[in-house]
Amino acid sequence: MSFFTSTIGRKFIMATTGLLLMGFILGHLLGNFQVFLGQDAFNSYAALIKSMPAPLWAARAGLLVIFVTHLATALSLTRTNRLARPEAYKKPATVQASPSSLYMMETGIVILLFVIFHLAHFTLGYLQPEFFHLIDPQGRHDVFSMLVHGFQNGAFAAAYLFCVLVLSVHLHHAFQSVLQTLGFNHSVYTPLLRKVGAGFAMFVFLGYGSIPLAVLCGFVTLPFAA
Numbered sequence: 467m468s469f470f471t472s473t474i475g476r477k478f479i480m481a482t483t484g485l486l487l488m489g490f491i492l493g494h495l496l497g498n499f500q501v502f503l504g505q506d507a508f509n510s511y512a513a514l515i516k517s518m519p520a521p522l523w524a525a526r527a528g529l530l531v532i533f534v535t536h537l538a539t540a541l542s543l544t545r546t547n548r549l550a551r552p553e554a555y556k557k558p559a560t561v562q563a564s565p566s567s568l569y570m571m572e573t574g575i576v577i578l579l580f581v582i583f584h585l586a587h588f589t590l591g592y593l594q595p596e597f598f599h600l601i602d603p604q605g606r607h608d609v610f611s612m613l614v615h616g617f618q619n620g621a622f623a624a625a626y627l628f629c630v631l632v633l634s635v636h637l638h639h640a641f642q643s644v645l646q647t648l649g650f651n652h653s654v655y656t657p658l659l660r661k662v663g664a665g666f667a668m669f670v671f672l673g674y675g676s677i678p679l680a681v682l683c684g685f686v687t688l689p690f691a692a
């Protein structure tokens with residue numbers, strides 16, 4: 467058996483792909499915060515990314531490979547765990563587990579469905595096509611107005627809020643798992659890093675959640691022409 471097919475090897479793959487995905491989640495959130503700077507800043511940022519097709523497609527391909535590897539490894543580890551644990555011992559084994567660790571597979575599936583929904587919404591424009599082809603006064607794709615129109619719909623805003631809550635629950639446990647897998651065990655730094663993980667999960671929830679909420683509360687609004 468090779469390292470990468472062993473349980474510890476697969477946990478290592480989960481941890482490294484998970485950390486890379488967390489990096490994307492943080493970067494995407496910081497980029498999205500530019501929505502608070504207004505239409506021009508946000509659309510300039512979106513146009514800048516699209517003006518570099520080669521790095522953009524390389525990043526997209528990398529992200530897809532990382533995401534699929536993370537998912538496939540999660541399924542493979544779950545299968546190994548189920549085979550190793552007879553049904554009768556299932557309940558006692560989960561008694562000590564925290565709620566977020568119990569629901570990693572379920573929250574992961576919600577995140578997968580969210581990503582498909584989100585790509586169909588903002589990247590492919592299938593869900594609200596009437597807002598997908600807007601152009602701003604500078605002649606650029608008006609991603610800002612698309613986003614604001616999107617979240618002015620309460621059902622869409624609520625769906626995003628729910629999904630980022632689920633994402634933060636998943637991240638909370640994921641971060642604790644990474645520390646365990648990488649064998650990080652220090653009397654002072656481990657508790658500190660656990661708090662950093664909890665803080666990161668909270669930041670992701672509040673940060674992403676603040677965007678639909680700001681639109682719903684009228685704090686971020688459409689420019690006059692849109």
Ligand code: HEM
Binds near residue numbers: 577584633
């Ligand atoms: C309130 C929360 C979010 C907002 C407002 C938001 C906004 C956006 C927008 C506007 C785009 C399209 C950019 C464009 O085509 O110009 C986009 C793409 C994307 N978002 Fe989000 N996003 C949110 C949450 C998330 C989360 C939580 C994830 C991951 C778990 C995510 C993953 C992606 C991915 C993978 C893309 C496609 C990037 C690409 O085009 O290659 N987003 N997002």
